[in-house]
Amino acid sequence: MGRSLHILGICGTFMAGLAVLARELGYRVTGQDANIYPPMSTQLQQAGIELIEGYRGADIPTDSELVLIGNALSRGNSAVEWVLNRRLPYRSGPEWLQQQLLGERWVVALSGTHGKTSTTAMVTTMLQQCGFEPGFLIGGVAPGLGLSARLGRPPYFVIEADEYDSAFFDKRSKFLHYRPQTLVVNNLEFDHGDIFADLTAIETQFHHLLRTVPGRGKIIYPAGVAAIERVLQRGCWSDTERLHHPDGWQVERQETPAGQQLQFWWQGERQGELLWSQAGAHSAANALAALAAVRHAGIPPPEAIAALSHYQGVKRRLETIWQRHGIVIYDDFAHHPTAIATTLAGVRQRYPKQRLIAVVEPRSNTMRLGGHRDSLPQALAVADVAFIYSGQLAWQLAAGESIAVNELSELVEQVADAAVAGGHIVVMSNGSFDGFHQRLITALEQRLG
Incomplete structure (x- = not known):
């Protein structure tokens, strides 16, 4: 494959992250979107990526070796039709990411209906503060990280694992391409009614995700969530840890004007406490999931909790x-x-x-x-x-x-x-x-x- 890449739908959070990663891998990257808008357009332009507004097929550079097509585009889009009619090589973003990068990394994947972006940023922050240089791809911009994606160095790559479809030609959830060693399923409810008929259809995608986790991997999930329990009952071949359960992980939370006070427990033993500026039960739950994930990646909980104090939140999350x-x-x-x-x-x-x-x-x-x-x-x-x-x-x-x-x-x-x-x-x-x-x-x- 050559080193020239063109991305359709480049200002979407996921595809913009791929563009940044591709630049770090040495590709010349160009891209199109219906609207060129910040914050992603700013990030892309700073990375030296040429942005083209609109989807005229003739605007696709003739020397592009491969076209990545975002899941927001469908048949009938003029750029998509141009690619198909001229038989240009194309891939979905998730497929390209697996082929180019994830196959060589310890993938920590954060999935679920809510909290993916924040929890992904938390895990990345904790690994960074503990001396690693993890790669990451987040569906947003975390002030403490600067960008939504970075190549980093082995072994770790932290990714927001979205259940939305991969592309118009691949209706599987994006996360089925990621093959994580550490998987967090934070929660599971009905969403994305435009592509999923019901909650059962979403559960099927998560069942397929569990099938990709190796036996030596780890699946971390909250106890007492009926939809997640149904997914596990359909088959689980990996070690598991439960959140919000006395035999697993627990967190105690107190909201104060000075911030949120958290205490963390693992199998009944106190691991440490944290005072930070985040608010709400969901923030505490995300922190607990992140703590469990980095422990599986080898970080002792007391060190991880201290590292989490450096988390600065994510833009557009309160x-x-x-x-x-x-x-x-x-x-x-x-x-x-x-x-x-x-x-x-x-x-x-x-x-x-x-x-x-x-x-x-x-x-x-x-x-x-x-x-x-x-x-x-x-x-x-x-x-x-x-x-x-x-x-x-x-x-x-x-x-x-x-x-x-x-x-x-x-x-x-x-x-x-x-x-x-x-x-x-x-x-x-x-x-x-x-x-x-x-x-x-x-x-x-x-x-x-």
Whole structure:
């Protein structure tokens, strides 16, 4: 294979990470996307990667030896049709990654419906702080790591293991290409309603994932999750460790204004404690899973816990983006009712007497199509006021405590009016939210001076 690579869908978090890795491996990399947008476009341009906006097939460089096609592209896309009609060599991103890199590494894979990005960043941080130079690929940017991907040095490669499909020509979950030695299954719920018919279909993909873990590998999972138990019952050939179980790993959590205090236990023996700035039960659960993963990779728990104190979070995971006049605005990626509920609960527990305002853009395909219509109201119940941007929904919101707003400008005005009295505003979307965050900040600054 030559050393020239072209990537379709290059600004997606996964494909952008591949582009960075390819550059480190010595490839000349170019890429196309429908929209060239930060933060990934910034990361790519800094790596010396040429970006082309739009999907004109004629824009694919004629000297490209291989085309990687992202899973956001389908038949009918002009660039895809160009590749197929001219019989250009092509691969999915996950397949290329396995062939070029993962086959030579100890792969630590972090999977599950929620918490993958944060837990992947935690494991990477812990290994780095303990003297290793792990490679990694994360579906986001962690301030403490600088980039979303890095080649690193053997033996370790840490990867966010996504169950979404690999490409239009390979409908298997991406994680089936990774072949991990250490696998965390953090949780398992229905999501991605655009490609999975039901939870059973997702469980089948996780069953196939378990089949790829060697007998000497390790599978780490939370006790008492029915969907994960069903997956294990279908076949497990590797050692396992349970989270939140007296015979395995446990964590005790206390929320304080100074931060979250955690104590960790392994088989009834205390391993250490941590005070950090993260909030919520989900953060504690992610930390516990990360601790178990790095222990399997050879890091003693006391050292790993000390290393975790250097974790700086991940952008868009309860990230404080503005704070003035007693008002704090957070940006969060939560787009599933469980993640929404745990994110809001974490803020509520840390600031029990302060006002909590939730703003949700139901942007994911599952949410837009009504897959979570029954559970969304309960997820927002902990907030004093909840706003839902309903402009793109294919279903009708039920009457309740949430305020549904169809127009973005109206949403900005209503949230700003509600926020003037002070409190914590958690804005949740897995997209750009059409610039809502900055528009809200501008509106508040105009009101408050």
